[in-house]
Amino acid sequence: NVDRVFQYRIPPELLARVRVGVRVLAPFGRGNTLRKGYVVSLSHTPSFAPERLKDLKGVDPGAVSVQEQMICLAWWMKERYGATMNQALKTVMPVKSAVAPKEEKTIVSLRSREELSELLKEAEKKKYKARIRLFKALLENGELPYRLTAQKLGLTAASLRPLEERGILRIRTEEKSRDPVKGRALASAPVLLNEEQKRAADTVKASMDAGEARTWLLYGITGSGKTEVYMELIAHVLAQGRQVIVLIPEISLTYQTVMRFYRRFGSRVSIINSRLSAGERYDQLARAARGNIDIMIGPRSALFTPFENLGLIIIDEEHEGAYQSEQSPRYHAREVAAMRASMNGASLVLGSATPSVESFYKAEQGEYGLLTLGRRANRNSRLARVHVTDLREELAEGNRSMFSRKLRELMEERLLRKEQIMLFMNRRGYAGFVSCRSCGEAIRCPHCDVSLTYHRDGVLRCHYCGHEVRMPKRCPVCGSPYIAPFGSGTQKLEELTRRTFPQARVLRMDADTTAKKGAHEEILEAFMEGEADILIGTQMIVKGHDFPRVTLVGVMAADLSLYAPDFRSSERTFELLTQASGRAGRGELPGDVVIQTYAPDHFAITAAAEQDYGQFYRQELLYRKMMGYPPAVGLLSIQLSSRKEEAAAAAMEDMHQWIQRTFCLEGLSIIGPVNGSPYKVNDIYRKILYIKNESYDILLKVRKSAQKREAEDERYKNVSFQAAVQ
Ligand code: ADP
Numbered sequence: 001n002v003d004r005v006f007q008y009r010i011p012p013e014l015l016a017r018v019r020v021g022v023r024v025l026a027p028f029g030r031g032n033t034l035r036k037g038y039v040v041s042l043s044h045t046p047s048f049a050p051e052r053l054k055d056l057k058g059v060d061p062g063a064v065s066v067q068e069q070m071i072c073l074a075w076w077m078k079e080r081y082g083a084t085m086n087q088a089l090k091t092v093m094p095v096k097s098a099v100a101p102k103e104e105k106t107i108v109s110l111r112s113r114e115e116l117s118e119l120l121k122e123a124e125k126k127k128y129k130a131r132i133r134l135f136k137a138l139l140e141n142g143e144l145p146y147r148l149t150a151q152k153l154g155l156t157a158a159s160l161r162p163l164e165e166r167g168i169l170r171i172r173t174e175e176k177s178r179d180p181v182k183g184r185a186l187a188s189a190p191v192l193l194n195e196e197q198k199r200a201a202d203t204v205k206a207s208m209d210a211g212e213a214r215t216w217l218l219y220g221i222t223g224s225g226k227t228e229v230y231m232e233l234i235a236h237v238l239a240q241g242r243q244v245i246v247l248i249p250e251i252s253l254t255y256q257t258v259m260r261f262y263r264r265f266g267s268r269v270s271i272i273n274s275r276l277s278a279g280e281r282y283d284q285l286a287r288a289a290r291g292n293i294d295i296m297i298g299p300r301s302a303l304f305t306p307f308e309n310l311g312l313i314i315i316d317e318e319h320e321g322a323y324q325s326e327q328s329p330r331y332h333a334r335e336v337a338a339m340r341a342s343m344n345g346a347s348l349v350l351g352s353a354t355p356s357v358e359s360f361y362k363a364e365q366g367e368y369g370l371l372t373l374g375r376r377a378n379r380n381s382r383l384a385r386v387h388v389t390d391l392r393e394e395l396a397e398g399n400r401s402m403f404s405r406k407l408r409e410l411m412e413e414r415l416l417r418k419e420q421i422m423l424f425m426n427r428r429g430y431a432g433f434v435s436c437r438s439c440g441e442a443i444r445c446p447h448c449d450v451s452l453t454y455h456r457d458g459v460l461r462c463h464y465c466g467h468e469v470r471m472p473k474r475c476p477v478c479g480s481p482y483i484a485p486f487g488s489g490t491q492k493l494e495e496l497t498r499r500t501f502p503q504a505r506v507l508r509m510d511a512d513t514t515a516k517k518g519a520h521e522e523i524l525e526a527f528m529e530g531e532a533d534i535l536i537g538t539q540m541i542v543k544g545h546d547f548p549r550v551t552l553v554g555v556m557a558a559d560l561s562l563y564a565p566d567f568r569s570s571e572r573t574f575e576l577l578t579q580a581s582g583r584a585g586r587g588e589l590p591g592d593v594v595i596q597t598y599a600p601d602h603f604a605i606t607a608a609a610e611q612d613y614g615q616f617y618r619q620e621l622l623y624r625k626m627m628g629y630p631p632a633v634g635l636l637s638i639q640l641s642s643r644k645e646e647a648a649a650a651a652m653e654d655m656h657q658w659i660q661r662t663f664c665l666e667g668l669s670i671i672g673p674v675n676g677s678p679y680k681v682n683d684i685y686r687k688i689l690y691i692k693n694e695s696y697d698i699l700l701k702v703r704k705s706a707q708k709r710e711a712e713d714e715r716y717k718n719v720s721f722q723a724a725v726q
């Protein structure tokens with residue numbers, strides 16, 4: 001009976017000390033005995049008659065342990081995202097799981113840097129490929145993990161033996177280190193921050209020193225040196241004996257990125273990522289709890305690292321979709337981070353070259369402090385020139401190839417100059433879909449409401465459920481033999497690139513070529529090493545990788561993401577185009593970007609072409625205000641889904657009417673119900689209802705009651721319920 005939330009009034013003398021996560025003394029029951037409880041949320045709107053609310057009696061001075069904090073965070077997540085307490089607890093607390101100690105081998109250099117450089121030159125003269133890579137790696141890191149290095153560099157025990165015999169290196173065997181960051185980095189001195197970086201870092205440091213716990217948006221163009229600012233802030237927080245969590249989207253969490261932190265902070269850094277086993281993960285979190293490390297780097301789940309005295313959370317690339325959990329509780333890392341930071345009196349820094357509209361809006365409203373880095377940190381690197389080519393015009397002039405004339409011309413030039421090129425195409429597979437020229441039908445997935453994608457192995461695949469069929473000889477609807485693939489994906493782009501530029505070496509990176517463990521890093525590294533001239537890929541290739549020799553980026557079809565049925569489609573498009581453009585000219589060589597599109601006048605494309613976030617943001621906000629989308633108003637979406645189409649429809653009908661009736665005085669604006677997009681996925685039909693209101697609290701209330709009705713009413717028996725407030 002007491003396992004729920006109770007509301008209390010905060011008397012003025014306690015106002016300053018009561019925040020979420022704090023333990024308080026509250027009068028309870030008829031006798032008003034004082035009991036201890038945790039504050040799970042603060043609100044301006046009482047759920048009962050104000051005169052019936054009791055006053056809190058005090059703040060419990062005992063320290064709140066990190067365990068208790070996590071329980072409190074779980075409660076907050078349960079309330080905010082409508083999950084069960086069990087799901088929420090599982091998310092914030094790692095399941096205990098053991099790792100057996102293992103032997104581990106390390107390659108240790110026995111030579112000085114100078115000697116290694118000499119050896120490298122010698123190997124280069126003799127063109128010993130594997131040795132060149134080995135010496136380069138040793139120069140950078142001094143020690144290397146044996147297994148990973150051997151695998152990556154193509155070295156065998158036999159090929160290492162001569163080097164051991166010559167006394168160049170030694171293979172050390174020891175009990176496996178508990179440190180998932182393999183290889184010891186040579187410590188490097190911090191770079192000297194430039195004016196802008198210094199101003200940003202000093203602003204945050206001053207606020208921390210004043211005991212504030214603010215949220216900051218660090219808006220800095222690609223290559224402006226955000227990471228260096230993070231490291232400066234981390235050093236400041238560590239010096240105060242507090243700990244730091246750094247979130248980086250998994251896809252950007254490469255060896256290079258981690259090593260950068262490692263070089264600066266050494267073994268006080270740990271990482272968690274999806275490649276760790278449950279045992280290894282648990283081990284890392286336990287090290288954090290014991291105080292063996294101070295910095296945890298990882299994807300969104302790193303937020304739940306049990307640091308006792310957390311002083312700072314950094315979210316790099318804060319606009320990334322990967323920060324949204326797909327499983328219940330469907331939390332957004334940004335929101336949970338803000339809550340965890342506020343429980344600890346920690347600061348939160350959100351960094352991006354293309355901030356989410358939500359975050360920039362909050363910065364504009366003064367809720368977040370805004371820090372801006374407007375110039376590239378490396379003085380010799382300039383922003384790329386952007387060319388927009390109109391594909392309609394190309395067609396009108398008789399160019400039917402996938403390459404506009406401008407892109408083709410620039411590609412030829414780069415290949416001659418031996419510079420690298422990236423081609424970005426936001427669709428994998430060979431063709432978009434297969435359709436029949438006689439009856440016009442596209443071949444669809446039997447389980448989903450989408451057409452199948454043609455892959456080069458002659459297989460049609462569903463990108464939603466994975467269903468596969470061989471390409472039929474005749475149209476399954478009318479039997480006509482005139483069926484053919486239309487549209488293009490990365491496979492076709494690869495084929496055409498090889499055909500158009502036979503002299504070029506081409507690599508492709510998408511979900512199909514990276515299905516194998518480690519394949520993702522292998523491709524990136526091969527490209528980094530100059531083993532290919534052109535890297536073709538989906539959005540995987542545009543995220544945060546730094547290739548100094550890339551001087552041309554081609555965006556093959558900028559419109560693909562523009563017409564997705566989502567109010568964030570322009571934002572996604574702008575983000576992808578800007579991040580893709582940021583890949584060109586990272587080094588000393590000037591870069592070009594070619595954006596190919598059928599909609600050259602769309603504001604997301606013109607703003608991206610001018611690399612002008614402000615221009616995009618103003619237009620987009622205007623649109624959101626006009627249409628009533630977040631962040632201008634709150635949006636609750638309720639999805640009811642079922643294997644039985646009628647069940648989903650009937651339940652939604654009831655939900656719609658019931659909400660209208662129950663909340664008729666709240667002034668909700670209700671849109672729909674509409675079919676999900678796609679309507680059917682994996683044989684499950686999805687109906688969605690959208691509800692808008694200025695007040696977030698009201699939407700949370702609506703969601704809570706809707707959830708209750710779903711749980712209690714017969715009509716929802718075969719239906720599953722999902723709801724999100726944004
Ligand atoms: P971002 O995170 O904003 O993309 P990075 O921190 O990765 O930018 O910096 C881009 C490049 O500029 C890196 O190679 C980095 O080492 C370099 N850099 C950053 N700050 C400075 C500085 N103050 N002086 C010299 N080089 C810098």
Ligand code: ZN
Binds near residue numbers: 439440476478
């Ligand atoms: Zn047909």
Ligand code: ZN
Binds near residue numbers: 467
């Ligand atoms: Zn399917």
